[in-house]
């Protein structure tokens with residue numbers, strides 16, 4: 242239960258060193274030692290980690306975090322990432338060469354100035370938590386560039402709707418941790434839930450001021466048709482990024498694969514966070 246969950250009071254108190262050892266500043270004097278770059282991508286309810294594993298090599302300069310409430314599933318993802326890291330570790334450095342034996346001084350100069358090698362999959366990790374309660378404990382305001390909500394549990398019964406991971410309250414938290422211009426990706430095979438999520442994101446922050454256009458805090462972004470993602474990926478700019486990420490949520494998530502095998506439909510929503518409005 243949630244009683245066993247540990248979480249920092251504020252994001253800066255979180256010790257990320259067991260999660261991203263390759264991205265911890267070893268010379269920092271503060272405790273905990275901070276990351277050399279912030280986590281910017283969150284996969285909420287990441288399940289078995291298929292999306293994280295697919296995105297790791299595609300977004301090598303970003304730090305991605307999967308958040309999952311089930312203990313055994315989280316442990317599975319941890320083991321999966323450890324195995325991938327071991328499998329893709331950089332080759333050991335060659336033994337140091339005495340500079341006097343080198344034909345030119347260039348070699349030692351370039352060797353010492355090249356950045357340290359970081360193996361693949363160092364940029365992903367997973368954390369066991371209840372995101373409905375603790376998201377702002379881990380991420381500060383406007384920290385994230387992307388939030389993924391892939392195949393969230395549908396909680397069909399009306400009295401269970403409060404357990405859905407998209408609600409007005411949670412939209413406020415997603416808007417808080419997401420930077421203006423950042424994206425939310427949603428996907429589900431339950432059409433009604435897709436519409437529900439669309440209504441929550443599309444309606445969030447709208448206010449009736451008696452005139453003019455009502456603008457919410459999230460604006461809908463066009464999504465490629467299934468099978469058209471590759472065309473978008475070749476177009477460059479935002480369409481290339483959206484195309485690549487939509488392809489991944491459709492094809493690389495465990496649930497997306499399962500729905501695909503069963504010939505089911507997948508309903509995707511992409512939302513761009515607008516700038517905060519200038520409240521009077």
Ligand code: SAM
Nearest residue numbers: 286287288309310371372373391392494495496
């Ligand atoms: N996103 C994965 C995918 O597309 O394959 C898994 C989808 S699965 C249907 C939903 C996941 O969300 C489950 O693994 C569940 O344990 C997790 N989950 C549900 N509520 C959660 C919460 N409050 N915090 C974190 N994870 C949660």
